[in-house]
Amino acid sequence: MFNPPNTVLFVSAGLLGPKKRDHALARRQLYLNYGALTLATALSHSGHPARLIHGGHDDPADFLERLTREGMLPCRGPLMLSLPSFYALGWTKEFCRRFRSAYPDVHIVAGGRWVTGPDPEWLRRHVPELNEICTGLGEADIGRLAGARLVYPPAALPGFALDHRLVDGFQQYQPSIEASRGCGMGCAFCEERDVPLTRLREAADLTRMIGDVSSQYGHGEIRPYLQSSYFLPNVRWAGRMREEMSSRGLRVHWRCETRVDSIKPATIAHLAAAGLKVIDLGLETASPRQIAAMNKSVDVDRYLRSASDLLRACERHGVWVKCNVLLYAGETASTVQETQAWLDQHATAIKGVSVGPVIVFGPPRQAAPLLEDLGLRGARPVDSASAERSGVSAMHLSNEIGAGEAEALSLQLSRRYMDAGDYFDLKGFSYYPRGFTRAAFDADVAASDPSQLPFRQEQISLRH
Numbered sequence: 001m002f003n004p005p006n007t008v009l010f011v012s013a014g015l016l017g018p019k020k021r022d023h024a025l026a027r028r029q030l031y032l033n034y035g036a037l038t039l040a041t042a043l044s045h046s047g048h049p050a051r052l053i054h055g056g057h058d059d060p061a062d063f064l065e066r067l068t069r070e071g072m073l074p075c076r077g078p079l080m081l082s083l084p085s086f087y088a089l090g091w092t093k094e095f096c097r098r099f100r101s102a103y104p105d106v107h108i109v110a111g112g113r114w115v116t117g118p119d120p121e122w123l124r125r126h127v128p129e130l131n132e133i134c135t136g137l138g139e140a141d142i143g144r145l146a147g148a149r150l151v152y153p154p155a156a157l158p159g160f161a162l163d164h165r166l167v168d169g170f171q172q173y174q175p176s177i178e179a180s181r182g183c184g185m186g187c188a189f190c191e192e193r194d195v196p197l198t199r200l201r202e203a204a205d206l207t208r209m210i211g212d213v214s215s216q217y218g219h220g221e222i223r224p225y226l227q228s229s230y231f232l233p234n235v236r237w238a239g240r241m242r243e244e245m246s247s248r249g250l251r252v253h254w255r256c257e258t259r260v261d262s263i264k265p266a267t268i269a270h271l272a273a274a275g276l277k278v279i280d281l282g283l284e285t286a287s288p289r290q291i292a293a294m295n296k297s298v299d300v301d302r303y304l305r306s307a308s309d310l311l312r313a314c315e316r317h318g319v320w321v322k323c324n325v326l327l328y329a330g331e332t333a334s335t336v337q338e339t340q341a342w343l344d345q346h347a348t349a350i351k352g353v354s355v356g357p358v359i360v361f362g363p364p365r366q367a368a369p370l371l372e373d374l375g376l377r378g379a380r381p382v383d384s385a386s387a388e389r390s391g392v393s394a395m396h397l398s399n400e401i402g403a404g405e406a407e408a409l410s411l412q413l414s415r416r417y418m419d420a421g422d423y424f425d426l427k428g429f430s431y432y433p434r435g436f437t438r439a440a441f442d443a444d445v446a447a448s449d450p451s452q453l454p455f456r457q458e459q460i461s462l463r464h
């Protein structure tokens with residue numbers, strides 16, 4: 001790869017191991033760091049060459065050697081290192097230690113606001129090689145940090161489509177298009193709980209960006225993720241998107257994420273016609289007590305009724321639903337049973353589930369309030385030193401359900417609703433490298449420890 005000498009290099013920190021369970025399939029997953037790509041695109045559009053390369057699951061030493069071998073290092077300006085989650089801390093420490101010894105004069109600027117924002121001093125203690133820590137979104141600072149003049153002033157949402165061609169190996173990655181930011185719905189466990197929701201991007205604007213991204217990929221098949229923590233179109237907006245997609249002749253399937261209680265069934269009809277194929281729904285639980293504990297909704301009946309209506313609408317319109325389920329503080333066999341019974345009733349509308357126990361993210365200063373709240377509900381950290389050590393605190397959920405039982409329940413519930421084909425369809429839609437085949441998937445399954453896989457391999461189904 002050729003890089004002009006003044007290229008600003010962004011590195012998205014990788015992982016020493018997969019976030020959940022370690023098996024061959026988990027290591028296939030690609031996560032596009034669209035926050036870092038937003039900054040790289042802003043620079044590039046302003047006439048400053050930029051590149052983004054992902055650490056992925058590469059060993060930090062091998063990754064550094066590759067950057068050097070391929071001429072990306074040494075870079076002239078600072079290295080922009082983005083930490084997408086606390087899980088990237090171990091990789092970051094190792095990479096920065098090696099980087100500093102190889103390039104003592106190159107500054108490292110760390111970004112990734114969920115990790116850098118809560119307690120920069122904690123991060124600096126863990127990664128003393130960092131020269132600067134950028135705690136906010138980065139869009140206001142990137143011009144100064146890169147020594148560049150931006151022609152795109154910071155806005156609530158960038159006015160340009162991300163330029164995926166700036167990503168090393170971009171053809172492997174499914175693209176992202178940011179539709180809105182923030183949420184503010186107050187769920188106790190969520191980092192977005194107090195971040196206000198921005199206006200949804202105009203349908204015409206979003207559709208134009210889908211077209212732009214499609215041409216970046218030479219009009220080959222793409223499945224963009226419309227990035228929003230809380231995708232909230234109304235029926236008029238959805239109708240406009242349907243018209244825009246049709247009038248531009250765009251036949252692109254896409255994916256989004258939202259709550260279960262906000263989008264109306266009539267909106268789903270338009271969205272499906274506009275290309276919506278997969279929707280990630282934050283159901284979290286169907287237990288009234290747990291809905292209240294999470295502060296998910298004050299009206300449990302309405303919450304579950306709306307969820308039911310939404311799932312049925314998705315089923316009618318051929319939209320695959322992936323339900324996120326969160327095992328929470330105070331969970332018991334009976335609350336899990338309530339959730340399972342609800343999921344069973346909707347099994348025909350569910351393509352897959354993602355189940356896991358609540359995890360508290362952040363260094364002690366950030367983690368303390370949530371740890372306290374969870375503690376009042378009967379949970380406790382598996383290791384009280386882990387917030388300081390890693391910024392990730394796994395939890396025993398209650399006296400009845402410890403961390404080990406929570407993991408077993410997560411696998412059991414996942415397998416109840418998902419077989420290998422469902423899992424392949426959902427992961428293949430967004431997270432596996434583009435063009436990843438079912439044969440390659442099956443080979444990975446064969447090479448994996450079956451006890452770690454979150455889907456069943458036989459074809460028994462609840463969908464009758």
Ligand code: SF4
Pocket residue numbers: 183184185186187190191192193229230259282
């Ligand atoms: S609705 Fe989703 S994004 Fe919003 S606060 Fe709740 S969990 Fe977070």
